[in-house]
Amino acid sequence: MTVQHPTPAPAEVKARHRALWALGDYPSVADTVIPHLGETLVDAVRIAPGERVLDVAAGCGNASLPAARAGGDVTASDLTPELLAVGRARAEAEGLPLLWDVADAEDLPYPSATFDVVLSCVGVMFAPVHEAAAAELVRVCRPGGRLGLLAWTPEGFIGRLLAAIRPWAPPPPPGAQPPPLWGREEHVLDLLGDGVVDVRAERHDLVVDAFATPEEFRRFFVERYGPTVAVHRSVADDPAQRVAVEAAIDAVAAKAADAHGVMRWEYLLLTATRT
Ligand SMILES: C[S@@+](CC[C@H](N)C(=O)[O-])C[C@H]1O[C@@H](n2cnc3c(N)ncnc32)[C@H](O)[C@@H]1O
Numbered sequence: 422m423t424v425q426h427p428t429p430a431p432a433e434v435k436a437r438h439r440a441l442w443a444l445g446d447y448p449s450v451a452d453t454v455i456p457h458l459g460e461t462l463v464d465a466v467r468i469a470p471g472e473r474v475l476d477v478a479a480g481c482g483n484a485s486l487p488a489a490r491a492g493g494d495v496t497a498s499d500l501t502p503e504l505l506a507v508g509r510a511r512a513e514a515e516g517l518p519l520l521w522d523v524a525d526a527e528d529l530p531y532p533s534a535t536f537d538v539v540l541s542c543v544g545v546m547f548a549p550v551h552e553a554a555a556a557e558l559v560r561v562c563r564p565g566g567r568l569g570l571l572a573w574t575p576e577g578f579i580g581r582l583l584a585a586i587r588p589w590a591p592p593p594p595p596g597a598q599p600p601p602l603w604g605r606e607e608h609v610l611d612l613l614g615d616g617v618v619d620v621r622a623e624r625h626d627l628v629v630d631a632f633a634t635p636e637e638f639r640r641f642f643v644e645r646y647g648p649t650v651a652v653h654r655s656v657a658d659d660p661a662q663r664v665a666v667e668a669a670i671d672a673v674a675a676k677a678a679d680a681h682g683v684m685r686w687e688y689l690l691l692t693a694t695r696t
Pocket of ligand 1: 482527549
């Protein structure tokens with residue numbers, strides 16, 4: 422299959438998504454629950470000093486910063502300037518020379534074949550038109566370069582959380598697909614088509630022990646994680662719906678936690694070589 426270049430979602434959808442990810446306090450979510458996922462992804466693609474690296478949907482640099490520490494010449498790109506600003510401050514504090522670009526994953530502002538390595542850590546999965554984003558990942562990676570993608574699976578914790586709050590979320594734009602499909606190997610292979618070879622895909626569990634109870638998890642997430650903040654705020658004036666949203670989140674968290682409150686969040690780690 423040849424990778425096509427489908428139409429990105431419209432600008433008003435992107436504006437809504439940008440606002441959503443600026444809600445709450447995403448940097449504290451990344452610091453609390455996934456501080457090592459970026460390093461996991463960077464280790465998997467084995468960055469050599471001086472390689473040109475693009476992190477797509479980089480947020481505040483969860484993968485970009487370790488990629489720069491590994492010696493990469495890193496560009497961190499994301500839709501949400503508020504998150505890039507946090508990453509930039511962190512990089513400056515460490516003396517790391519990254520570039521921070523506001524950019525839509527479905528329409529990247531880089532010439533074809535610019536980067537040796539293209540990464541995304543639980544990031545590009547949130548761009549609504551999967552075919553458009555996948556085509557861009559492939560386009561900006563040079564032939565023989567590497568792609569590294571880490572995504573929550575549909576069956577894993579964040580997949581189930583997003584499904585549980587979907588009844589209260591705004592309807593997805595035309596052409597959008599659910600983000601956790603990027604956690605299914607067959608879906609990603611279909612998206613990348615003959616743009617890649619030498620694909621390696623593994624499912625792993627992230628152990629999350631930051632929350633003693635499901636309610637503690639829910640309070641943290643409805644205050645800080647954009648998608649859950651948005652849904653919770655949308656029912657703020659409707660006590661019955663608020664209770665229903667909170668119960669839906671609690672139920673997902675309770676089902677995932679063991680007797681000590683420890684959860685396992687499944688993700689797919691996929692690496693490939695650009696043809
Ligand atoms: C869960 S966060 C992941 C951020 C970061 N990669 C990390 O590991 O912490 C999802 C990110 O996707 C970004 N995002 C959502 N839609 C996007 C799009 N169309 N283009 C670029 N970034 C997008 C959000 O702004 C947010 O930073």
